[in-house]
Structure formats: structure tokens, C-alpha cells
Amino acid sequence: xxxxxxxxxxxxxxxxxxxDGRVVSVARLPLPQARPVLGYHRGQSxxxxxxxxxxxxxxxxxxxxLCDANNAMVPDALAARDLVGIPGKGS
Numbered sequence: 001x002x003x004x005x006x007x008x009x010x011x012x013x014x015x016x017x018x019x020d021g022r023v024v025s026v027a028r029l030p031l032p033q034a035r036p037v038l039g040y041h042r043g044q045s046x047x048x049x050x051x052x053x054x055x056x057x058x059x060x061x062x063x064x065x066l067c068d069a070n071n072a073m074v075p076d077a078l079a080a081r082d083l084v085g086i087p088g089k090g091s
Contacts, residue, residue, distance in 0.1 A: 002027075007064040030068075037069050037085035049075050049084075056086045 002008045011030040015023050041052055049063035057065060063075060069087035072078035 005059070005061060007068070035069060035087060038088050039086050040083040041086055043079070043082055043084055047079075049079055052084060 007030050008027050011028045013025050013027055016026050017023050041056065049066055050060040053063040053066055054060040065087050066084055067073070067075055067078050069085045070078050070081070072081075078084060
């Protein structure tokens with residue numbers, strides 16, 4: 001259902017019943033676990049997270065790992081920070 005490397009790839013699923021009675025499959029929200037960061041990137045004006053992820057993580061689609069390492073639920077919250085923590089491999 002999710003592409004390889006997605007933050008939802010191993011999150012699991014459950015079923016929920018909608019108000020109209022239909023049962024739907026729902027992905028669990030992957031909750032980040034506190035992990036140490038290797039260092040920090042000083043943000044520059046309007047620098048995109050995919051470019052930071054590409055530089056440090058060698059994968060532009062792994063911007064969500066930056067969000068998890070910095071306890072940011074949405075990428076826009078992290079993009080507004082002066083310092084962005086860079087997670088280690090496997091984080």
C-alpha cells in the first residue's frame with residue numbers, strides 16, 4: 001500500500017467503522033522515538049527539507065526522518081526552525 005522507505009511502510013493497520021457504517025482500513029500513525037542526532041543544519045531562508053534530506057541522508061524522499069528526529073509532526077513546522085537536527089542511519 002505504501003512505497004518502500006515510506007514512514008508508513010511498517011506502521012501497521014487497523015479497521016474503523018465510519019458514521020455511515022462502512023468499515024475501512026486505516027494506517028497507524030508512526031510515532032517517532034527519541035533518538036540522538038548526529039549534528040545540526042543551520043537553516044537558510046526558504047530552504048526545502050527535501051534538499052536537506054538529499055544532502056545529509058542521500059534520499060530526498062526521507063525528509064520525514066528529519067521531522068521525526070526533530071519531533072515535528074508536519075514538515076512546515078520544521079522548515080521554520082533555525083537548526084534542523086540530522087538523524088543517524090537507521091533513525
